[in-house]
Amino acid sequence: MTELTRRTLLVGAGAAAISTPLATASQAAAPPAAKQAPGFYRYKVGDYELTQIADGARGVPITDAYVRNVSKEQALAAAEAAYMPKGMVTVPFNPVVINTGSKLVLIDTGFPPGAGPTIGLLQSNMAAAGIDSKAIDMVVLSHLHPDHINGLKTPTGALAFPNAEIKAPAVDWAFWMSDENMAKFQGNQLMKDYFDNTRKVLSDIAGKVTRYDWGKEVAPGITAIDTPGHTPGHTSFVVASGSGRLLVQSDVTNIPELFLRNPDWHVMYDFDPDKAAATRHRFYDMAAAEKSLIAGFHFAFPSLGHVEKDGTGYRLVPVAWNATL
Amino acid sequence: MTELTRRTLLVGAGAAAISTPLATASQAAAPPAAKQAPGFYRYKVGDYELTQIADGARGVPITDAYVRNVSKEQALAAAEAAYMPKGMVTVPFNPVVINTGSKLVLIDTGFPPGAGPTIGLLQSNMAAAGIDSKAIDMVVLSHLHPDHINGLKTPTGALAFPNAEIKAPAVDWAFWMSDENMAKFQGNQLMKDYFDNTRKVLSDIAGKVTRYDWGKEVAPGITAIDTPGHTPGHTSFVVASGSGRLLVQSDVTNIPELFLRNPDWHVMYDFDPDKAAATRHRFYDMAAAEKSLIAGFHFAFPSLGHVEKDGTGYRLVPVAWNATL
Secondary structure: OOOOOHHHHHHHHHHHHHOOOOOOOOOOOOOOOOOOOOOEEEEEEOOEEEEEEOOEEEEEEOOOOOEOOOOHHHHHHHHHHOOOOOOEEEEEEOOEEEEOOOOEEEEOOOOOOOOEOOEOOHHHHHHHOOOOHHHOOEEEOOOOOHHHHHHHEOOOOOEOOOOOEEEEEHHHHHHHOOHHHHHHOOOOHHHHHHHHHHHHHHHHHHHHEEEEOOOOEEEOOEEEEEOOOOOOOOEEEEEEEOOEEEEEEEOOOOOHHHHOOOOOOOEOOOOOHHHHHHHHHHHHHHHHHHOOOEEEOOOOOOOEEEEEEEOOEEEEEEOOOOOOO | OOOOOHHHHHHHHHHHHHOOOOOOOOOOOOOOOOOOOOOEEEEEEOOEEEEEEOOEEEEEEOOOOOEOOOOHHHHHHHHHHOOOOOOEEEEEEOOEEEEOOOOEEEEOOOOOOOOEOOEOOHHHHHHHOOOOHHHOOEEEOOOOOHHHHHHHEOOOOOEOOOOOEEEEEHHHHHHHOOHHHHHHOOOOHHHHHHHHHHHHHHHHHHHHEEEEOOOOEEEOOEEEEEOOOOOOOOEEEEEEEOOEEEEEEEOOOOOHHHHOOOOOOOEOOOOOHHHHHHHHHHHHHHHHHHOOOEEEOOOOOOOEEEEEEEOOEEEEEEOOOOOOO
16 A cells, blocks of 8 residues: 555645646536535334435534533534534534324424525425425424424415424423513523524414423324423424334434533533433433434434443444435 | 333334324325435535445345354344344445546446345436436446446446446456456355456456556546555545545445454455455554545445544544535
């Protein structure tokens, strides 16, 4: 392997630059396609057909506040170790569509089209997956943060899933729609933004929103599980069909590269960080013991994997992409 | 998290079965799509546009012979730890297309359409990616094993890339096309099959095949690197454009879950297992030190990641899917 040296890697470009064309073009150069593959991924859980849908991803600068209880340097080092862009984390957003055979259920929404250059892809990726937004029977919200609810509406404010029943966790609804709570958090910009956003998205459609309770099915075979801490009413789901099982964790952890590996780190978005950390340990200890398949809203697309204990934290083992169904 | 118990996971289906419908259907049930997303993934290396293409994956039973120098039980345990189907490994096949701006280059071919129920998808996934097989200027073969060359031809024996120059590593060509070598290995069924297959695929098009040497560019910015052992002439590639670098490793390792984690394990397909293991150590020690992006033919799609040292072996950190380009 004489050529495989540091020099090869570092000066390869120089060699390329001085090379002469190796063959005469027999045809016109192919233009770049300049377009990514559609971001959807299909799989089965028992008889149910599921589709992970990429809404896109966003770069978030690592500030002192990003992880509340560790230094910025520790957070930066963890991001660098995960090959993230310098000084940033990349946070993906991946809702899931579940076809139970009788109901077409979307869990969480991502952002509306055009919300940003690299987000708001849910509608186009659903269309690429052959899923008509008018055919969605139910949108189940895991909690009321913007990245999980804003896609309920189009950029003009119309309902993005016009025939869908909308279901919100009763505990989160009570918390975020309370004017008393809103008044209490006016001094906290992040919380103020959250309260403002719930009103902007949900107030005029409140009559269309059903509240659901933990421990019960929200749709056939889809049971709501209490995983509070990230928000007061944060909810995960067990999807059960035949002998198939899936945990839709929602935001039990934010990006696994930082917060699954370090379950006691407090990401700035967690409302009750100690409770969120306790939830993480209970959830992943159980999931690791059961070898459960987990869909994670903030896992890299296709956002499916198994979680294992690893030292004092956990690691994600992503599923191997299945090129056929 | 009262509901998140072993019982929830185990008896969830029972609960689903006895549940009553939660809402009256306002519309017809959506039929299952029953179709996977197209398996392609686009990314940039400097100014070059690259597309990983899934040819599919195949289940291979773990026999006593599968890993020559460890017990079947050890191999089975490693596969189980990677969540593979019981008693099997799943082996994916992922060629790459590189658009250099002047040349459209395919490295390795996978299988022809219809070669199996879950393989032979290169042509359909290339079409989904907007890449015309007639526009391919060059097919570069890393070595002459069936999964890397059989896709050169359609099921009827025609050239699958009719306008492409075909390039084969000179050392592998000399080895596999030698009748003397072929005679020597008639008693070894796997080797006999390999020799028979090279003749079936390559003999009648031998005049169209250019042989390339290690240490030189096979196409603008794509340099052939000697990584022998898996076959006598097994080759990897450095792709260099601007400050961008990619290592196209080909088969320096078979599936990383077993053979990157355990670089000294001898997969049955390695011709010279000691040399293959030595190549692995040198290749990955360098790649880990350089934090090189690596495309692996047998890595799970999109088959891109970084390799890190992990105890006596290595681990793969897959790239995070980029939903936009």
